[in-house]
Every structure is written in C-alpha cells, then in structure tokens.
Amino acid sequence: MRLLIKNGRVLDPTLGLDLIADVYIVDGKIEGVEENISVSADRILDAHGLWVLPGLVDIHVHLREPGEEWKEDIESGTRAALHGGVLRVACMPNTKPPVDTPEVCSAIIAKAKEKGYVPVYPIACITKGQAGKELTEFGRLKLAGAVALSDDGKWVQDSEVMRKALLYAKSFDLPIISHPEDQALSFGGQVNLGKLSAKLGLKGVPFTAETVAVVRDLLLAKETKGKLHLAHLSVKENLPFLRWAKEEGVNFTAETCPHYFHLTEWECDGYNTLAKVNPPLRTEDDVLAIKQAIKEGLIEVIASDHAPHSPLEKDVEFELASPGMIGLEFLLPLSSSLVREGLISPLKLLELLITNPAKVIGIEPPSLRKGEKAKIVLFDPEEEYLVTEDFIQSKSKNTPFLGKTIKGRVKKVILEDKVYEF
Template sequence: NDNSSVTDFIIRKAIQEGACTVYPIGAITKGQKGEELAEMGIMYSEGCVAFSDDGKPVMSSLIMRRALEYSKAFKVPIISHCEDIGLSEGGVMNEGLLSLTLGLKGIPSEAEEIIISRDIALANLTKGRLHIAHVSTEGSVRIIREAKERGINVTAETCPHYFSITEKAVEGYNTNAKVNPPLRTDKDVNAIKQGLKDGTIDVIATDHAPHHRDEKLREFDQAPSGISGLETALSLSLRLVHEGVLTMPQLVEKMTVNPAKILGLNKGTLKAGSDADIVMVDANKEFKVEAERFVSKGRNTPFDGLILKGMPVVTICKGKIYE
C-alpha cells in the first residue's frame, strides 16, 4: 500500500465486510523498493496509522531519516523491518552450527542488530517515532534496552515463535519453521523473555504470514518465509503467564494496551469511552493445535499437534458477538 487510492480501498472494504476493524499501514517507499519516499502525507490524511516497508528493510539511511522526520510531524510510528541484506542475502535460517550441519545458508544475528543500531541513531537524530518489528536476538534486546535508558523514542515488538521455539524446529528441513528473521538459539529465546519481562519489548505481535501448502512443500531454500500465527498467538503467549514470565495484566498490556497506544488508537482498554472491542479468554482451557481446522487459509504452523492451555472463547467487535 504505497498510495492514497489503495488506502481508501482498504478502509472501505473493511467497513463493507464489517467483521473487524482494519487500520492500514502505508509503505515507507514507493513499491517498497527503498528508493523513493511514498506519498506519506497523503496516505496519513487518508487514514494510515503507521508506515512500514513490511518485510523489506529501508537500506538508505537518508530515506529512513526523512521517513522518521515525517513520523515526528504526523505523530505516527515508522515500523522497521531491521535486516542488513548485504549480510542476510540468500540466508534461510539462523547462522551457526546447525545451519552448517544442514547445509543451509545462515543469517547472522548481526544482520538484524546493525540496522536496529542505525535506526535508533536516526531516531535520536530526528526525534521521530521508531518501532522495531519482530525482535529475535539477544543483541537486539540489549541495544533497544540501552536506547530506552538514553531516552530515545523507540518501541519494540516480538512474536510468539521467537520466545516459544528455537532454530532446532528447522531440523528435518521443516519449512513451516522458516521465518524471517529466523528462529534463533536458546540464549536468544531467554533474552526475548527477559526483554518482555522488564519492558524493553513493548508488544507481542503475530507477524501473521499465511502461505498455501504447496508453497511450503517446496525445497527449504525455495519455500517462502512465514508462519500462520494469528490463531496460536494468544495461547502461546499465555504460556508466559503460566511460566511466571509475565502476569496476566502485563500480557494484556503487551497485546492490547501498548499496540493501541503506539498506533494512537482509542482501543486496548476497558475504560469508559474506549471502543468496545473485547476478547473473552478461558486461560485454563486446554486444546490441541490442529492446523487443518484453522480458519485462516494458511495452515503453515510449526505448532501443529502441540497441546496449549488458554484460548479465546468470545470476541466482541463493534458490539457484535462472535463465539
């Protein structure tokens, strides 16, 4: 979405369907090519709540600087996919002993950490609003923590797969465990949990990336990256509560309150005047993940067959109840 016409279509289509509220995110650059800024001002006026080139990094420091300057003016975040493609190009999993054993090209942690460091420096320069997407490494958590201690305007998110499983899920060339950034090590998983616990990481996001079964049946090198994460996100995140990493109020904050605040939405809380979009959860209900029963058209999940505890039972959206 790099122009106002597409933004307007997304909003009108969501209203027409009516099942949920959709807030469009505009592209930072035209065609997500990283070469020229998109029409950020016009897209903002049409209803975009943030800007991101999604799964592509903005490699030009000058363009990212300009985007962050606009973010300050519009008071909306720039959501950055942090990946140095010079280091990651051709990589399909975490770089290390396991990638060497499997004969797969790896992506080093530094590919993520270098761009995070750059973007934080640019956020400090511009005083813009920076949000780091899908944090996956110990080093990234440390860099973001230090930036927050310095008072830089940066927020961050991670995803359930980055605190639930490691690169070992790729063994057997399991393409359903192929994501970008890749699954990392036990050390990284522990750092992500600590980052969630101490507030370094503000948000748990799904990074929902459904793919057709045929796409994921390709050879590992050729299969697309991504997990169909929407339907397991809450249940996997509730494990953090059951394990004592987060309290229930902290989890609610990571999944509702903070995302709404970052995007400037009147949502995420039950206070008077907030939108009545509510999910009721049975935190103790056990169930088996069955990918074939997903409502999403994408059934690509590495959690198929896993027993999880806790699930949503009722959703209220704009006053309409879904069970």
C-alpha cells in the same frame, strides 16, 4: 439486549483493572463493571475461570489483499483475528500492489468495512514500491487512513532515506516501523547461522543482520527524534542497545512475536518449511533473552507477524519456500505462557497485547470503560488442545504449531450485541 458476563477475571490494562467481577452490557454498550451485579438480563454468560478482556490489537499482520488472495483476504484474515481475540488489526503494506498510494489505502479500508469482522488499520509504505529510494506521500497516506509507515519485508537500506523518513513522518505524527534486517548480511540466508545451518547445509543468517539494523535505526531515531517501532526482534545481542536507547530517551518501541519466545532453530530440522520465517528462529539463549527483554520492559509489544502462505509456497524445497507463519489465532494463547511461567502479570501481558500496540499506531487504547462499545474476549488460560487444520480459521494453515498441543483458548468474543462462541 441486556447481556451479563458473570464471575470472570476482568482484566483491563487501559484502566488498570484486575478483579473478579461481572460485566453488564446494554444494547451493545458497556453499562458497568462491578462485583455481583444483580440485574435481569436477556442472556447470562458464565465466565468463571476465564479472563474477560478488551480485544487484542495486533499491529503486524499480512492480510495479503490485494494481490495474493489465495493465501488470505480481508474477510478470512479478520475472521481468523476474531477467532484469536484480536479485535483490531493493522495490516502490512507489502501487498500487490503495495500500499504506496492513498488509493490502495482507501480500498483496503472500504473492503474491511464491507467484509471485515474487525476493524482494519492500514500501514502504508515508507518508500514507493518498497524500493527503498523515494519516499511516499506521508500526508496524503495519513489522510487516507494510514496509521504507520513500513517497508516490512525489507529494511530501508539507505541510511539517508531512513533518516528523511523519520524526520518527515514526525511532522505527521506517524511511526516508522522498521523491519530490521541488513540484507547485505542476510542475503540468501535460510535459517539461523549456527549448528543447525551447518547440519542442514543451508546458508545461515547471522545475528548481526538484525542487530546492525537495530542499532542504526536507534541512532537515527535518537538524532531525528522521530518515532521508531522495531518489528519482530529475535536475537539476544539487541538487549544492550535497547537498554542504551531507553537510557538515552530515544523515541522507540520494540516488538517480538510468540514464535521467538517459544521455538528455536531446531524446529527447522528435517527441512520443515513451516518453521521457516524471517527473521529466522534462533537459539535457546535468544529465546531466554527475548523473555528477559519483555520482563525488563525493553520489548513493549507482542504482535503475531501473521504471514499466510499456501502449500504452493510451503510444500517445496526449503530454499524455495516462502518465509512466514500464521499467528493471529495463536497470539493470545502462546503469549499467555509468559504469565504461567511467572515472568509477567496478566495485566502486564495485556499491556503488551492491547494498550502498547494501540499507542504505537495512535488509536484509542481499547478498554471496558462505561459507555464504550462492547468488544470483549473471554479467554481460558488453562485449556489445552491440539492445533488441527480444522481449528484454524485462516485461509492458510502454515504454522509449526500444527499437530502440537498448546495451552490457552479464546472461548467467546462479544462484539456489541453479537456473541461468537468457539
């Protein structure tokens, strides 16, 4: 089959392309990207006004399988990914059982091959049972397909365990993904510590819970020269330390999620459990600082931290509600606001969503290079629409964006010969 995508704004951060052009696909492979391709095709897609890009790589996703399939499973999670233009997913290991053995890792890959809409790359645990004490077998986990190590949901509190993990992971060329949260400081916290926590009478999480963890991990990465990735950064106090680490040449990357540059703690007002997340939503100053960190290149990855929960976990008292929100289907739309605000260029944005996350987990950065399998997203950066439960393909609907109007919509996804229209 010959497929021609006409007149789109072709954006390829891997090749550094940003031009109005056509993309020609033959039998599922990219044949060429050029202006005004005139060939006969079996199907022509008009991409006027749309971005044409290689699919996103989301390296912070909770697929909930095995063990919590009422919230999400590999099939529904990857369907949501496809709907969001996320064509490669790295999933976090805090499943039940956790991904702390090669067997669980292999089972996820096998299930994804059978049921998944997009490829799934498992992240394995740093410590057995995520208990923070004994390291897992990094070498065997890598052989089974693990692309990174993380105890996400928990910080490795013991500094010597984390130090050993960074050293040991370095010998297997695996990154350590830290969930930076000093649990001694955040314990029992429900929302950001500040005006809102006082108003609602809820225990607050201070910024230090995050920054103490960030600083320790950066120091350990500096000493060990291990590869560190800091997940979901949310507070402004991190910035000077990230700048310092860049100057020192520390081997690290940092990530944030769209909710940390779109929403503030006030989303939780009225005890809105859909906005309860870990780390918590912060203040307007933090939102501005996170944008500044993106602009400065201190934060190089945007991930969704897609965390599905059912009404069982969310339609309860605030203090009993599980933290987290879904995000796969909103990652590109919400991130595209950074371009509309003039903060970064479209190509820079796609580095944060495609090239950089691919590099973190050590996979080939997706591109529109000739000969590659066609995995292409057509995105309208200007379309506005209401987020409804019907729009959401994920099994869970827990997002504070429900009922809100957002801008930017994935219109079509091409996976080799298949064209998905949304």
